[in-house]
Amino acid sequence: MEILASRVLFRPKDCARTVAFYRDSLGLAIAREYSGGTVFYAGQTLIEIAGHGAPPDGAPPFPGALWLQVRDLAATQEQLTQRGVTIAREARQEPWGLHEMHVADPDGISLIFVQVPDDHPLRRDTR
Structure with missing residues (x-):
């Protein structure tokens, strides 16, 4: 198997609040935005906050x-x-x-x- 790229993907309960946290509170730079989420630079990886596919209520952390x-x-x-x-x-x-x-x-x-x-x-x- 060859891995070409990787990123951490989070599907938060409140996408806007989580994007604001990573953008404003942590100060991470945005790599790209799309209609369903935001991808941030985080050193040698990317963190994607996706507004689609949110975890169901009661899902484990x-x-x-x-x-x-x-x-x-x-x-x-x-x-x-x-x-x-x-x-x-x-x-x-x-x-x-x-x-x-x-x-x-x-x-x-x-x-x-x-x-x-x-x-x-x-x-x-x-x-």
Whole structure:
């Protein structure tokens, strides 16, 4: 199998509210818009908020999280706070060395903002 492209697709209960969150609260740039949704740039991936195919009432929440690497976690936390975003878990260093902060989108999807320290193994080329 060859994967040519990928993106994260969310089908929120309130599309307009979720688009506003990703566009205005998080400040993500729009890659494209179409009659049924909006696609945002998010680093090396895309996040699509689709207004079609919304989950039925009572559907289980998204079973995972969205991992978003940033250059400066403290600055990101400050920006989000200034935009009125509730920080679910303040920025801190995890036992595995990454600096993480948690936010929830309007549907409760966990967004994990991550800063990779200069000395972390993720920064080293193992080849």
